[in-house]
Amino acid sequence: MNKLDTNYKNTWCPFCGNFGILVAFKRAIENEDLNKIVLTSGIGCHAKIVDYLNLSSFYSLHGRSIPAAEGIKLANPELKVVAFTGDGDSLNEGISHLIHAAKRNTDITVILHNNRLFALTTGQFTAASEDNFKGRSTPMGAPESPINPLELMLASNATFIARSYSGNIKHLEETIKKAMDHKGFSIIEVIEPCVSFFNVTDFYNKNTYTIEENNLTEREEALKKIREWNYEGEGKIPLGVFYKIDKAPYFERVLIAKKEETVEEVLEDLI
Numbered sequence: 001m002n003k004l005d006t007n008y009k010n011t012w013c014p015f016c017g018n019f020g021i022l023v024a025f026k027r028a029i030e031n032e033d034l035n036k037i038v039l040t041s042g043i044g045c046h047a048k049i050v051d052y053l054n055l056s057s058f059y060s061l062h063g064r065s066i067p068a069a070e071g072i073k074l075a076n077p078e079l080k081v082v083a084f085t086g087d088g089d090s091l092n093e094g095i096s097h098l099i100h101a102a103k104r105n106t107d108i109t110v111i112l113h114n115n116r117l118f119a120l121t122t123g124q125f126t127a128a129s130e131d132n133f134k135g136r137s138t139p140m141g142a143p144e145s146p147i148n149p150l151e152l153m154l155a156s157n158a159t160f161i162a163r164s165y166s167g168n169i170k171h172l173e174e175t176i177k178k179a180m181d182h183k184g185f186s187i188i189e190v191i192e193p194c195v196s197f198f199n200v201t202d203f204y205n206k207n208t209y210t211i212e213e214n215n216l217t218e219r220e221e222a223l224k225k226i227r228e229w230n231y232e233g234e235g236k237i238p239l240g241v242f243y244k245i246d247k248a249p250y251f252e253r254v255l256i257a258k259k260e261e262t263v264e265e266v267l268e269d270l271i
């Protein structure tokens, strides 16, 4: 048994994209101090990942993975905090938390399991579902177009923006390492098939490709790459880090604003 394994019974469907995310995450943190990592999750199939990792974690409410992670980081800036979230979780239910965490540049890593529907509740459409998505709650199709979460993150001033794929474990592992090393808000959109309700495994296998990670501070270039795939079920899907800039994270700015005080004094003021 791996030291990161737990005794929880895994209840994901066979071939669910979440397995790839679990394996990549375990590999990515192999050389980290495991006592310094804290995980948070929302509610959904994605959220079960914290049950399957023998690490400190906080299973939050639907849409509240990110504010929980922000609070943990603020209380103890020494920790590396990773927020697992789903597209329903943070592009519908908790979308304002996602936007404001990016805007604040809170030093957390967000891993967005984007299976493009509410999976645990058996396949209702989310803000990331394809146009005219037919599911349990919309049998005649939802007459709406999907939003591009990474475009939203660029507009919200996120300082690290990447996309990876649950079926490309090596790429995902490397991207998670980069995101966790980033000082400031980092987000990885992980596209993943929900084999039970939106099985796009073949499409993703055929159409994903990795980009050269050049000129990462150029906003316009990042936007071009981020917009290359329109989430409409066709076109090539770029994977990689699209954007990365250095900027003081939220907690450091709180300290700078309070200049002379120690971390303890600042925390005392905040609580």
Ligand SMILES: Cc1ncc(C[n+]2csc(CCOP(=O)(O)OP(=O)(O)O)c2C)c(N)n1
Pocket: 042, 043, 044, 045, 046, 047, 062, 085, 086, 087, 088, 089, 090, 093, 113, 115, 117, 118, 119, 120, 121, 126
């Ligand atoms: C406030 C609230 N609204 C709705 C629900 C019901 N609910 C539980 S899981 C879920 C779907 C989660 O979808 P997503 O976040 O995309 O995660 P996935 O299951 O796809 O991994 C919903 C709607 C809930 N638990 N709490």
Ligand code: SF4
Pocket: 011, 012, 013, 015, 016, 017, 018, 045, 046, 115, 119, 120, 193, 194, 195, 196, 197
């Ligand atoms: S319903 Fe979809 S997302 Fe949930 S475990 Fe099954 S395949 Fe995975």
